[in-house]
Amino acid sequence: MIDHAHDLASVRDATDRLLTAVGKLDNASVTEPSRLPGWTRGHVLAHLARNADALVNVLEGRPMYASGDARDADIDRDAPRPLDVQLADVRDSATRFQEAGAAPADWSRIVQLRNGVTDSASRVPFRRWVEVELHRVDLGIGYELEDMPAEFTGREIAFLADRFTGHPEVPPTRLTDGTRVWTTGRVAEAVVATVTGPPADLLGWLAGRRGGSTLRVEGGRLPELPAL
Incomplete structure (x- = not known):
């Protein structure tokens, strides 16, 4: 059985570890290529922030993104920001996600994700955990698949x-x-x-x-x- 409360705590801990690691970078490092083709580290961080807000939308019954084009435009817009702004955005959006996850809800309900995908609300925290873990690897800053829990x-x-x-x-x-x-x-x-x-x-x-x-x-x- 999926334990959403456990997964929310795991997301929080994984996000804290990511923020600590990213906090050791500098502005120049954020503009360097990530391991994802065509994306800088700034793109990865912007995506992490916007994904947290998108999953808040999911939990609160709104469309995950306004559109695929809007999702991509938001990431491109936010990617060039300096490190301190990126960190604050990832941290603040993560807090909004945790707050949405703490609200009383029917965790057995089915929610709508991107591209017509549906899932149980109880699995949304794990999906966010996936985003944090895999994209920390994608940043290319010393965290590898072998380091994951x-x-x-x-x-x-x-x-x-x-x-x-x-x-x-x-x-x-x-x-x-x-x-x-x-x-x-x-x-x-x-x-x-x-x-x-x-x-x-x-x-x-x-x-x-x-x-x-x-x-x-x-x-x-x-x-x-x-x-x-």
């Missing part, structure tokens, strides 16, 4: 494996870190391949942050995953 890594592997389950472009695939097993891809077919590797590498492949060169594949080839 083990609980988070296991849950995100399961979340992404479920996301690709039933996808017509992904063959039936078994994933394992040698202890746990997940399945993904098309259903109602025999498993084509088994992909084995450390949790960080499995997550990196599923999340589009790493290639699969360190993963061992048996019974087929490593599937090409659609963009998230």
Whole structure:
């Protein structure tokens, strides 16, 4: 069962760690490229702030973003800001998200996200935790997939494996870190391949942050995953 209160606390702690790490940068570092193609570190930080506000919209029953174009324009607008402004925005928007999460609510209700995606409100805090953890890696400031909390890594592997389950472009695939097993891809077919590797590498492949060169594949080839 999803524990939204636990996940809200995890988001808060992860955000505090991110802010501490980013606070060691300078203005020049914010303008440098991140690991995301075409985005500076400022773009990543602006996205984190605007995503927090977007998820407040979700929790309060409003559209997540006015439009895809508006989302992109807001990120481009905010990306060049100096470090102190970026930090304040990430911190203040994170506080607004925590306040929205603390409000009395029916956490079993279904909410609307982007592009027609729906989910239980109870999973929104975990989705925010994903944003904070993965984008801290994307900043390229010394935080790697191996540094993520083990609980988070296991849950995100399961979340992404479920996301690709039933996808017509992904063959039936078994994933394992040698202890746990997940399945993904098309259903109602025999498993084509088994992909084995450390949790960080499995997550990196599923999340589009790493290639699969360190993963061992048996019974087929490593599937090409659609963009998230």
